[in-house]
Amino acid sequence: MMKTFLCLLLALSLLLGGVALAENATAAPLAALTPSPTLQMEPAPARPQQPTPEPAATEMATPVPSPTQTPYPTPTPRAAATATPEVTAVPETTATPEAAAPETSATPEAAGETSPAPEGIFDRLPADMPTVPPLPTREPGRLTGVKIGIDPGHQAQGNSDQEAVAPGSSETKAKVSSGTYGRFTGVPEYEVNLAVSLKLREALEALGCEVYMTRETNDVDISNQERAIMMNELGVDLVLRIHCNGSTNESAQGIGLYIRATGTNADECMRAAEALLPAMVEATGAESDGIFRRDSYTGLNWSEVPSILVEMGFMTNEEEDYKLNDPAYQDQLVAGMVEGVCAYMGR
Ligand SMILES: [Zn+2]
Numbered sequence: 001m002m003k004t005f006l007c008l009l010l011a012l013s014l015l016l017g018g019v020a021l022a023e024n025a026t027a028a029p030l031a032a033l034t035p036s037p038t039l040q041m042e043p044a045p046a047r048p049q050q051p052t053p054e055p056a057a058t059e060m061a062t063p064v065p066s067p068t069q070t071p072y073p074t075p076t077p078r079a080a081a082t083a084t085p086e087v088t089a090v091p092e093t094t095a096t097p098e099a100a101a102p103e104t105s106a107t108p109e110a111a112g113e114t115s116p117a118p119e120g121i122f123d124r125l126p127a128d129m130p131t132v133p134p135l136p137t138r139e140p141g142r143l144t145g146v147k148i149g150i151d152p153g154h155q156a157q158g159n160s161d162q163e164a165v166a167p168g169s170s171e172t173k174a175k176v177s178s179g180t181y182g183r184f185t186g187v188p189e190y191e192v193n194l195a196v197s198l199k200l201r202e203a204l205e206a207l208g209c210e211v212y213m214t215r216e217t218n219d220v221d222i223s224n225q226e227r228a229i230m231m232n233e234l235g236v237d238l239v240l241r242i243h244c245n246g247s248t249n250e251s252a253q254g255i256g257l258y259i260r261a262t263g264t265n266a267d268e269c270m271r272a273a274e275a276l277l278p279a280m281v282e283a284t285g286a287e288s289d290g291i292f293r294r295d296s297y298t299g300l301n302w303s304e305v306p307s308i309l310v311e312m313g314f315m316t317n318e319e320e321d322y323k324l325n326d327p328a329y330q331d332q333l334v335a336g337m338v339e340g341v342c343a344y345m346g347r
Pocket residue numbers: 153154179180189243244245
């Protein structure tokens with residue numbers, strides 16, 4: 001009779017042990033029901049069921065309220081199982097990293113501090129957010145030792161004085177123009193070029209890059225030839241000439257890169273452009289207008305270092321005009337160029 005009762009008790013306690021493992025909230029009251037003699041009779045079975053405790057120690061950030069743990073100090077197997085409810089809770093959260101991520105990334109500030117920026121991070125940034133892209137903070141030394149020249153195209157007042165379109169050439173062009181303008185926003189190109197260029201400098205410098213600008217304000221008078229020579233003397237690894245395009249065809253859109261067709265750096269320019277274009281298209285979702293080889297641009301012809309004229313989009317296209325003036329889209333353009341530079345430099 002007593003034996004049967006003990007067997008029943010054992011069976012019951014085993015059952016309760018299972019429940020306690022599965023649902024730690026009820027573990028404490030159930031464990032209280034089992035008298036200590038039966039606990040000593042089943043030392044082995046519970047141990048193998050314990051999940052490995054390491055994840056609990058490292059990944060459980062939220063402390064579990066534990067008054068229910070302390071009343072059972074006896075080192076019996078069940079007590080061991082119930083004393084570590086964190087362990088049973090851990091697999092639920094750690095088994096699904098996807099579930100954990102959205103919780104933290106819901107607050108952009110927290111995500112920026114704690115986790116590396118996912119690739120699509122810019123899509124989720126509010127448009128009015130300060131323009132420090134999370135991307136560069138990811139790998140601060142990624143572009144250490146790299147020298148990049150940025151030439152924000154045009155200036156507030158054009159200069160129609162002439163200069164040679166290429167070294168030794170008798171053909172001349174205006175020193176610099178004021179560029180195109182947004183047909184829908186009314187914003188002049190030189191303003192957009194400078195805004196994006198300043199963001200680009202910030203993003204590149206955050207990666208340890210050495211950055212040189214041909215201009216930092218709109219009120220300058222620097223010819224295209226002078227801009228190229230400036231970068232030659234600095235010996236930069238690559239010049240990005242930042243521009244916006246314009247067309248009589250309002251439907252024309254997309255990102256286009258212009259490089260010199262001939263000359264010592266022509267092939268190197270193509271290699272850089274081939275790294276830059278796909279990165280920019282991926283970061284922005286814009287169309288690719290392609291890579292164009294031309295020997296008609298003064299700023300490219302005078303360049304003795306690899307140089308790319310980046311047409312970021314068409315200000316004569318309604319959608320792109322608005323986008324080019326959108327700080328969030330400008331961040332995407334910058335992110336694409338940064339990735340392109342990294343790809344070209346093998347970083
Ligand atoms: Zn331009």
